[in-house]
Every structure is written in structure tokens, then in C-alpha cells.
Amino acid sequence: MSPTLAIALTAIFTAISCAVLGAFLVLRKMTMVGDAISHAVLPGIAIAYLLSQSRASLPMFVGAALVGVFATVVIEILSKKWKVQSDASIGMTFTTLFALGVVLITYWSDKVDLDQECVLYGEIAFVPFNTWTLGGKSMGPIALWSSGILLLMVLVYTLVGFKGLLMSSFNEDYAAVLGIGIGAWNLSLMSMVSLATVVSFESVGAILVVALLVAPAATAYLVSSQLKRMIALSALFGLSGSLGGYLLSAALDTSIAGGIATTLGIQFAVALTLVQLRKK
Amino acid sequence: MFDPVFIKVLLGTLLLASSSAVVGAFSFLKGESLVGDAIAHALLPGVVLAFILGDGRHPGYLIIGALIAGLIAHYGIAFIEQRTKLKSDTAVSLVLSTFFGFGILLMSYVQRTGQGQQAGLERFLLGKAAAITMVDLYVFTGLALLLLLGVALFYKGFQLMTFNEDFAAAIGLPTGTIRFAFTVLTVLAVTVGIQTVGVVLMAALLITPSAAARSWTSCLPRMLLLAALFASFAALGGTFISAALPKMPTGPWIVLVLGFFGFTSLIFAPEKGWLARRRRAASNRNKTQRENLLKLLYGAEERAGKPIAMTAGAMVDAREQHYEGLTKTLRNLKKEFLVVERPDGFALTDLGRIEGRRVVRLHRLWELYLTERLGMAADHIHPQAETMEHVITPEIEALIVKELGNPEVDPHQSPIPYEED
Numbered sequence: 266m267s268p269t270l271a272i273a274l275t276a277i278f279t280a281i282s283c284a285v286l287g288a289f290l291v292l293r294k295m296t297m298v299g300d301a302i303s304h305a306v307l308p309g310i311a312i313a314y315l316l317s318q319s320r321a322s323l324p325m326f327v328g329a330a331l332v333g334v335f336a337t338v339v340i341e342i343l344s345k346k347w348k349v350q351s352d353a354s355i356g357m358t359f360t361t362l363f364a365l366g367v368v369l370i371t372y373w374s375d376k377v378d379l380d381q382e383c384v385l386y387g388e389i390a391f392v393p394f395n396t397w398t399l400g401g402k403s404m405g406p407i408a409l410w411s412s413g414i415l416l417l418m419v420l421v422y423t424l425v426g427f428k429g430l431l432m433s434s435f436n437e438d439y440a441a442v443l444g445i446g447i448g449a450w451n452l453s454l455m456s457m458v459s460l461a462t463v464v465s466f467e468s469v470g471a472i473l474v475v476a477l478l479v480a481p482a483a484t485a486y487l488v489s490s491q492l493k494r495m496i497a498l499s500a501l502f503g504l505s506g507s508l509g510g511y512l513l514s515a516a517l518d519t520s521i522a523g524g525i526a527t528t529l530g531i532q533f534a535v536a537l538t539l540v541q542l543r544k545k
Numbered sequence: 546m547f548d549p550v551f552i553k554v555l556l557g558t559l560l561l562a563s564s565s566a567v568v569g570a571f572s573f574l575k576g577e578s579l580v581g582d583a584i585a586h587a588l589l590p591g592v593v594l595a596f597i598l599g600d601g602r603h604p605g606y607l608i609i610g611a612l613i614a615g616l617i618a619h620y621g622i623a624f625i626e627q628r629t630k631l632k633s634d635t636a637v638s639l640v641l642s643t644f645f646g647f648g649i650l651l652m653s654y655v656q657r658t659g660q661g662q663q664a665g666l667e668r669f670l671l672g673k674a675a676a677i678t679m680v681d682l683y684v685f686t687g688l689a690l691l692l693l694l695g696v697a698l699f700y701k702g703f704q705l706m707t708f709n710e711d712f713a714a715a716i717g718l719p720t721g722t723i724r725f726a727f728t729v730l731t732v733l734a735v736t737v738g739i740q741t742v743g744v745v746l747m748a749a750l751l752i753t754p755s756a757a758a759r760s761w762t763s764c765l766p767r768m769l770l771l772a773a774l775f776a777s778f779a780a781l782g783g784t785f786i787s788a789a790l791p792k793m794p795t796g797p798w799i800v801l802v803l804g805f806f807g808f809t810s811l812i813f814a815p816e817k818g819w820l821a822r823r824r825r826a827a828s829n830r831n832k833t834q835r836e837n838l839l840k841l842l843y844g845a846e847e848r849a850g851k852p853i854a855m856t857a858g859a860m861v862d863a864r865e866q867h868y869e870g871l872t873k874t875l876r877n878l879k880k881e882f883l884v885v886e887r888p889d890g891f892a893l894t895d896l897g898r899i900e901g902r903r904v905v906r907l908h909r910l911w912e913l914y915l916t917e918r919l920g921m922a923a924d925h926i927h928p929q930a931e932t933m934e935h936v937i938t939p940e941i942e943a944l945i946v947k948e949l950g951n952p953e954v955d956p957h958q959s960p961i962p963y964e965e966d
Binding site for chain 2: 291294295296297299300304343346347349350351352353355356357359360361363364365367368371372374473475476478479480482483486487514517518519520522523524525526527529530533537540541
């Protein structure tokens with residue numbers, strides 16, 4: 266497989282997974298929780314890395330995703346039980362956890378080979394060089410596999426859980442009457458977001474995951490008012506944004522993650538302008 | 546440890562942390578804490594552009610670039626919130642992530658051309674307090690003073706805007722100008738702050754001191770002062786730790802210390818802390834349970850026409866209450882000489898009878914008030930009275946009695962038992 270194809274496919278798989286999950290975050294007004302999770306997994310990544318000594322192993326994904334869920338629970342407790350404004354709960358929680366992550370990475374810097382900046386904005390360009398082998402046969406880049414599996418999981422999760430996600434996103438009371446557990450759906454969605462963050466952090470970095478989660482979904486929300494169409498459009502915008510971003514940064518020879526986020530932003534700005542013009 | 550570099554870093558972080566805390570307090574109270582986070586991220590492209598277009602090492606250029614980017618981000622968020630169906634959280638995270646991504650794009654461009662290292666642009670990501678120079682210190686001092694002066698000048702306006710923006714507009718305050726001033730102050734605070742703690746952790750300097758301070762006080766000036774104090778102690782702690790431990794970054798340690806202050810305040814603060822609120826809820830529940838038991842015993846005496854005892858089993862049946870809670874309450878009542886235990890069960894003491902009579906009286910008075918004065922139907926009032934009987938103070942009781950003209954019976958024709966004096 267050519268390196269270019271590997272990078273492009275990894276970017277596309279990641280982008281579509283995030284875009285689909287992001288659609289539900291936008292509807293639930295929980296995008297900032299997604300942002301918080303993407304920062305908060307850092308200590309999880311550091312600890313899991315120290316224990317497993319590898320960048321992309323199953324324990325690492327699970328460990329870091331658990332920290333993401335932990336962050337969600339802390340935010341819920343702060344805002345619901347301790348009556349802190351929800352904005353402040355999010356801000357306090359993720360900054361503290363992220364600072365802890367940075368301190369841990371610095372403290373174990375001789376044992377944990379993680380670069381702070383790599384964590385922040387990813388190294389998707391290095392994806393092709395990180396391969397794995399099975400029975401002596403090269404299986405291709407790890408990140409490609411993990412993002413492919415992530416996409417598969419997200420699609421299965423969305424198809425199986427569509428009704429529950431739909432109901433609990435729009436009308437909590439009605440969902441409760443139907444016996445759909447709001448808390449359980451919330452937690453499962455946040456677990457998926459954590460997983461997506463951990464899988465993506467190596468390719469696009471902790472902060473740009475947020476762009477992938479929010480921008481395509483926000484653009485789709487602007488132009489459609491039906492959930493299925495919105496999810497499909499969100500995935501499409503994620504796809505076009507990541508492809509366009511890849512081409513942009515290839516042309517300028519700059520950070521791919523930065524290029525993708527910029528393109529996603531431009532897509533939104535164009536959609537916003539068109540919608541505003543049509544209103545007038 | 547007390548070398549000039551350490552003192553410089555300490556002074557710089559102290560100034561930054563305390564002035565950011567004061568500015569952040571207003572957005573915290575307004576429930577817009579994360580807008581500051583978004584502005585912090587959005588400054589990155591402004592800072593890098595300023596570096597590309599102007600002289601990157603000159604603090605003036607950086608501040609102007611940051612100011613422009615921050616204002617664009619702020620008004621961008623406001624536009625998306627007001628003109629589209631997108632909610633505020635989406636607007637904030639959208640602007641935050643795409644601006645930041647654009648900043649990363651520009652930064653990688655600068656670094657490719659080999660200028661990035663000189664500019665030390667990477668210090669904006671996680672901050673580099675150790676790199677504070679003498680010039681920086683002068684600029685920080687100036688900005689910190691400017692921030693405090695700004696807050697002092699606009700104090701009334703900020704206060705009104707924070708608590709009730711519509712009211713502020715209605716009494717003719719220039720809300721647009723005040724908002725603009727506030728945004729400029731936030732951007733300035735963030736511009737300086739990101740050089741110490743970095744873009745990612747800036748939110749902590751704006752939010753956490755206020756969250757901590759808010760759980761100790763409800764008075765705004767005191768809260769501002771406390772927030773500044775928490776931030777200063779965190780700056781002190783973070784700088785000391787990073788100086789004492791090799792290689793440790795200052796910014797993240799400041800944020801960790803702040804987080805410690807924040808979470809411990811939220812748990813342990815008197816009155817508003819989580820523990821205090823739990824204790825209060827438990828004591829309210831306790832009081833209600835005691836009063837209900839005394840009321841039950843008084844009611845039984847009233848029906849029997851003479852002092853009688855009730856077994857714990859009969860009480861459980863009557864109040865549909867858990868046995869464990871009941872025995873605990875009874876034990877307490879016994880200790881306070883409100884009930885006595887006899888072979889045939891529990892009976893009221895004279896003291897307990899007065900207390901039980903009081904609760905029954907309040908219940909019936911309130912039922913009468915609801916029907917007589919508020920016109921409620923007699924079959925709807927019992928649940929309301931069940932709550933109010935535990936709340937009404939002697940002063941209010943006297944007023945109700947006066948208002949109803951010393952009534953004799955409640956709506957169900959049960960006598961209202963007064964104390965005979």
C-alpha cells in the first residue's frame with residue numbers, strides 16, 4: 266500500500282467516525298464535553314503507555330478510554346450534584362486532568378516515549394511507518410487498522426443504538442417513559458467518543474479531534490433538519506474536509522491535522538454564508 | 546533557589562495568575578467560562594500571523610495579533626449563536642478547534658521555513674514560564690495593572706452585565722461597549738496567560754480560581770479577592786515545585802495546584818461545599834422525621850383521649866417508614882426526653898407532647914390558611930401542610946393565627962390545639 270493511500274484512508278476513517286459521533290454531541294449540546302474528553306484522556310494515555318510500553322495496543326486504548334469516561338462522570342457530578350455551572354465543571358475537569366497528563370509524561374520522559382506536541386496535534390504523516398506484522402507477514406500501518414476498526418464500531422453502534430440515541434437526544438422525558446435509560450446512552454456515547462479520541466490522538470492530536478467531532482456535524486446541522494440526513498451529511502463533510510485538508514497541506518507542505526481543521530472550518534464558513542444569503 | 550531567574554518567573558506567574566483570575570470571575574458568573582477557553586485557542590493564528598507579518602519577538606506585535614484574533618473569535622461565536630440554530634456549546638467548540646487548527650497550520654508553515662525556533666512559538670502551546678525575560682516582566686506588570694484598572698473602571702457595568710444583561714440594557718447602560726471592553730480585557734489576560742501556562746491550560750487560570758472562590762463566598766468583591774488569592778498561591782506553588790523538581794514544567798503544575806484548590810473547596814467549603822450541603826440535607830431529613838413521629842404519637846393520644854404508648858411496629862405501619870430509620874429517630878428522641886420507653890411501647894413526655902402539639906397545630910393552621918385565604922379545596926391541602934408544618938417559624942405562626950382570628954377548628958373540623966398558658 267502506498268504511504269499516501271495509507272495516510273488518506275486513516276484520515277478518512279477517523280474523520281467519518283468522529284463526524285457520526287459528533288452529530289449526536291451537537292444535538293445533545295455536549296460538544297464541549299467531547300472537547301474535555303479529548304484533553305482528559307492524556308493521563309490515561311501516559312499511564313497506559315507506561316504499563317504497556319507501546320503506542321497502539323489494546324490495553325492502551327481501553328485504559329485511556331476509561332479515563333475519558335471518568336472525566337465525563339466527574340463533570341456530571343460537578344454540575345449535577347455539586348451545582349457548579351456546567352461550563353466551569355468542564356473547564357476545571359479537563360484542565361486539571363490534562364495538566365496531570367503533561368506532568369506524568371514529563372516525569373516518565375525516559376520511560377514514556379511521548380512527545381507533548383505529538384499528543385497535541387498528531388503526526389499523521391508518520392502513519393505509514395508504524396506497521397505491525399502477523400505471522401511474519403506485514404499487515405500494514407497500525408493506525409490504519411485501528412481507525413478502520415473504530416469506524417466499524419461506530420457504524421455498528423449507531424445502527425444498533427439508533428433509536429435509543431435518537432430518543433435520548435431529543436426528548437429525555439419521552440425516552441424515560443419508553444424505558445430508554447438516558448444515563449446509559451450518555452455513558453455509552455461518551456465511551457465511544459473517548460475511544461475515538463484515543464484512536465485519533467496519534468494521527469490528528471488531542472485538540473484537532475474536536476474539530477473532527479464538531480465541525481462536520483455543525484455544518485450538517487446548518488443545512489438539514491432531519492437526523493438521518495444530518496448524520497449522512499456530517500460523514501460526507503468529514504470525508505470532504507479530511508481529503509481537502511490533506512490536499513491543502515500536501516500543497517503547502519504543512520501539518521496535515523492543521524490543514525484538515527482549517528478545511529473543516531472553511532466548509533462551515535461557506536455553508537454559513539450560503540444559508541445566510543438564502544435567508545435574505 | 547532564590548536566584549534572579551526564579552524571582553522573575555515567580556513575579557511573572559503571580560501577576561498573570563491573579564489578573565486572569567479577576568477577569569475570569571465575571572465570565573464564570575455569567576456561565577460563559579469556556580468562551581475564554583475558545584479565545585485562548587483562537588489566539589494561536591493571530592500570534593503566528595503577527596510573527597510572520599511583523600517582528601515576532603516584539604511583545605507589541607504579538608499582543609496586537611492576539612487581540613485581533615481574539616476579537617474575531619469572540620464576535621464569530623456571538624454571530625453563530627445569534628444567527629443560526631446552532632447552540633452556544635457548538636459555536637464555542639467549533640471556533641475553538643478550527644481556529645486552533647488554522648494556527649497549527651500556520652505554525653507548521655513557519656517552522657518549515659526555519660523561523661519557528663527563534664520565535665519560540667511552541668511556548669504558546671504549553672507555555673514556558675522559565676523563558677520569561679525582563680522585558681516580558683515589564684509588559685506583564687503593565688498589562689496586569691491595565692487589567693485591574695479596567696475591571697475597576699467597568700466594575701458596575703460588568704457586575705450588572707453578569708447578573709442581568711437585560712436589566713443593564715433597560716436602565717440604559719451601553720451593553721455593547723461594556724461587552725467590548727470585557728472581551729478586550731479577556732483577550733489581554735489570555736494573551737499574557739498563554740505565555741506561562743499555554744493555550745490548552747489557559748482555561749484553568751480563568752475558571753478554577755472563581756469556582757474555588759465561589760464556594761466560600763457569595764459577595765462579589767470578596768470573591769474576586771479570593772479568586773486572585775487562590776491563583777497567586779497556585780502560581781507560587783507551581784513555580785516552587787517546578788524549580789525544585791528537575792525538568793518539571795511550571796504551567797501544568799500551576800494548573801494542578803489550582804485544581805487541588807478547586808476540588809477541595811467544592812468538597813469542604815463551609816455552607817456551600819458538598820459535605821456541608823449533605824450534612825444540612827441530612828439534618829433537615831432528621832428534623833422532619835422526628836417531628837413526624839411526635840405528631841404521630843400526639844395524634845394517637847388525641848384519638849384515645851388519654852396518654853397512650855405505641856409500639857415501634859405500629860409506628861412503622863402508620864408512617865410507612867423503614868424500621869432502621871425509625872429506631873434511630875426514637876433513640877434520639879429518648880435521649881432528649883421527648884419520649885419514654887415503656888413495656889407497652891413509646892409514649893410522649895410532657896416536653897414531647899408540647900412539641901407534637903406544635904406540629905399538629907401548624908399542620909392544621911396551614912390547612913385552614915390554604916382553604917380560607919387561598920381558596921384551595923379541602924381534599925387537596927394535606928400534602929402541602931405535611932411540608933409546611935416543618936418549616937413555619939413561631940413568628941409566622943403568630944401572624945397566621947392573627948390573620949385567621951384565633952381559629953378553633955381546621956377544615957376537617959379537627960380542633961387546633963393551642964398551648965394553655
